[in-house]
Amino acid sequence: MHSILIIGCGSIGERHLRCFQKTGRCEPGVCDANAALLQEVGARYGVPTFPDLTTALNAKSWDAIVICTPAHTHLAIARAGAAHGAALFIEKPLAVSLDEVDETRTALAASGRFNAVAYVYHSFPWVAGARAFLLKGSLGRPLHASVVAGQHFPTFRPAYRQIYYTRHETGGGAIQDALTHLVNAMEWLIGPMSRVFCDASHQQLEGVTVEDTVNVSARHGDVLVSYAMTQFQAPNESTLQIHCENGSVKIESHTRRWGVMRRGDDDWTWHTTPPLERDDLFITQANAFIDGMEGKATPLSTFDEAVQTLRFNIAALRSVSTGLPITIP
Numbered sequence: 001m002h003s004i005l006i007i008g009c010g011s012i013g014e015r016h017l018r019c020f021q022k023t024g025r026c027e028p029g030v031c032d033a034n035a036a037l038l039q040e041v042g043a044r045y046g047v048p049t050f051p052d053l054t055t056a057l058n059a060k061s062w063d064a065i066v067i068c069t070p071a072h073t074h075l076a077i078a079r080a081g082a083a084h085g086a087a088l089f090i091e092k093p094l095a096v097s098l099d100e101v102d103e104t105r106t107a108l109a110a111s112g113r114f115n116a117v118a119y120v121y122h123s124f125p126w127v128a129g130a131r132a133f134l135l136k137g138s139l140g141r142p143l144h145a146s147v148v149a150g151q152h153f154p155t156f157r158p159a160y161r162q163i164y165y166t167r168h169e170t171g172g173g174a175i176q177d178a179l180t181h182l183v184n185a186m187e188w189l190i191g192p193m194s195r196v197f198c199d200a201s202h203q204q205l206e207g208v209t210v211e212d213t214v215n216v217s218a219r220h221g222d223v224l225v226s227y228a229m230t231q232f233q234a235p236n237e238s239t240l241q242i243h244c245e246n247g248s249v250k251i252e253s254h255t256r257r258w259g260v261m262r263r264g265d266d267d268w269t270w271h272t273t274p275p276l277e278r279d280d281l282f283i284t285q286a287n288a289f290i291d292g293m294e295g296k297a298t299p300l301s302t303f304d305e306a307v308q309t310l311r312f313n314i315a316a317l318r319s320v321s322t323g324l325p326i327t328i329p
């Protein structure tokens with residue numbers, strides 16, 4: 001049994017706690033600066049609680065730490081965890097600037113323990129299935145891709161006005177909070193983004209001023225890619241299409257399926273995952289992380305893949321503020 005400390009037991013931290021518990025492969029503890037929340041969550045799941053990271057790290061030797069605090073705190077906690085000798089699972093986005101990236105990468109390498117970033121699309125069977133198919137190369141090179149995605153954020157995250165989401169400095173806004181998932185997924189499918197031209201605006205969400213709507217025209221190397229996303233729309237849908245030399249791949253997250261249409265085909269050939277609970281995807285992800293701790297291969301986002309997506313987040317925000325396309329080095 002692995003001892004795993006979940007730091008931050010808000011929305012995603014509680015989900016990770018529940019889903020790591022359900023793997024049956026670990027004994028979790030939780031840490032949160034909010035004492036009332038900590039006691040409530042600790043009691044609900046019957047796990048030990050710690051009021052701060054230092055107390056938790058002094059209490060015992062943890063095999064792993066799952067970092068579920070707001071993004072601007074991720075890398076400092078990661079370095080403390082690396083010094084402790086723990087494996088690390090860091091929530092997305094990795095950070096809000098590149099300032100601490102190099103020293104954190106050095107600290108992770110020195111610890112020698114497994115680490116990954118929780119871009120959960122890597123654990124969606126319909127994304128992994130499409131990727132495995134694309135990698136076989138039978139459709140030839142990708143040439144163009146598009147992403148159309150969104151949901152009604154207040155329905156899924158009613159507390160959005162009270163959390164990190166309200167400010168860019170803490171990881172808020174549609175680009176860093178939501179679009180980052182889709183860009184990371186597209187980078188996993190076709191390679192890293194190299195140029196971004198981004199338009200974004202606050203169109204509707206009440207009580208915040210950060211952007212809730214984003215249009216991106218990008219290049220991932222030679223592939224032209226467009227992204228369109230809102231956080232006020234009624235449908236909770238994400239559709240990714242990748243058009244290659246000899247045919248196309250479509251991923252529909254909301255219908256749990258991916259499909260292929262080769263040139264000359266009349267219709268899509270679909271591969272559909274049976275209905276599942278949202279927690280099932282996070283249990284899959286937790287098992288993948290524990291696999292990684294045990295030295296097995298995993299599909300999870302690496303630290304450097306998440307740094308690449310962080311470069312997108314930063315470049316996109318700069319493109320919005322300058323009105324210019326930005327090259328991602």
Ligand SMILES: NC(=O)c1ccc[n+]([C@@H]2O[C@H](COP(=O)([O-])OP(=O)(O)OC[C@H]3O[C@@H](n4cnc5c(N)ncnc54)[C@H](O)[C@@H]3O)[C@@H](O)[C@H]2O)c1
Pocket residue numbers: 007008009010011012013031032033034037051052053068069070071073091092093118119120163164171177
């Ligand atoms: N992968 C996903 O699907 C997904 C979903 C939601 C959020 N997230 C990410 O997870 C992170 C947290 O999001 P959330 O929605 O759970 O936020 P949240 O505000 O609900 O929870 C964050 C918790 O961290 C605690 N905290 C903050 N700083 C702390 C510190 N230094 N020590 C101990 N506790 C501290 C807060 O008290 C709070 O309870 C963000 O980076 C967010 O982008 C990912």
